[in-house]
Amino acid sequence: MNLVFLGPPGVGKGSLAVRIASEYNLLHISTGDMLRAEIAAGTELGRLAEKYINDGNLVPDSVIIDMLLAKLESESASNGYILDGFPRTLNQARELDKHVRIDAAISLEAPEAVLLDRIANRRVCPACGKGHIAHKMNGRLCDCGAEVVTRDDDKAEVAKARLETHNRLTAPVLDYYKDTGKLISVDANDTMEGVANKVQRILEELGR
Numbered sequence: 001m002n003l004v005f006l007g008p009p010g011v012g013k014g015s016l017a018v019r020i021a022s023e024y025n026l027l028h029i030s031t032g033d034m035l036r037a038e039i040a041a042g043t044e045l046g047r048l049a050e051k052y053i054n055d056g057n058l059v060p061d062s063v064i065i066d067m068l069l070a071k072l073e074s075e076s077a078s079n080g081y082i083l084d085g086f087p088r089t090l091n092q093a094r095e096l097d098k099h100v101r102i103d104a105a106i107s108l109e110a111p112e113a114v115l116l117d118r119i120a121n122r123r124v125c126p127a128c129g130k131g132h133i134a135h136k137m138n139g140r141l142c143d144c145g146a147e148v149v150t151r152d153d154d155k156a157e158v159a160k161a162r163l164e165t166h167n168r169l170t171a172p173v174l175d176y177y178k179d180t181g182k183l184i185s186v187d188a189n190d191t192m193e194g195v196a197n198k199v200q201r202i203l204e205e206l207g208r
Ligand code: ADP
Pocket: 008, 009, 010, 013, 031, 032, 033, 035, 052, 053, 056, 057, 058, 059, 060, 061, 064, 084, 085, 086, 087, 088, 089, 092, 153, 162
């Protein structure tokens, strides 16, 4: 089963994708994580991507499509995969369909105020990559002992720009999957547990 997870920044797409992927033995492919790894490694691609990311813009289609297709070719996903953060433009969605078969696009939805609030509270561990919620933490340390940080692009101004970018460029992707009958919308203004349960029910339905 090959799935696409769609949703605005802050909707909880990443954590949910990690969880569902492990429960269903699917490969989790996050273009955001891949780009952050490139930045951390100081590659040419990373240096290029960083400029766009820190302004709340998308990395150009040409770059991101090549990166994603190379990844799909190099990984073996016998059971299928979850694409998290791709496609983010109409062009990316069309290009993807030329190469692989997507079974369903799960769209996670929540009001903008909820998204901004979640982004403001989001922290990440620079050592192990684990995500945290600031007001649920006891202190500033991850279980691994490292001090958590706010992602540069989670700062308020950039977060607003990312939401704006999403509404402008990624919203048409929803229509694209709607037109092909693959779109499944999920109300994500709920606990992680609640959203995971809804998605599990959807996947059970799809599996039958
Ligand atoms: P979020 O879903 O919270 O916005 P991601 O980790 O998915 O965060 O992505 C972070 C940034 O990486 C995006 O704001 C964008 O600049 C870049 N990026 C990730 N995936 C893509 C993509 N498919 N196309 C273009 N840019 C991307």
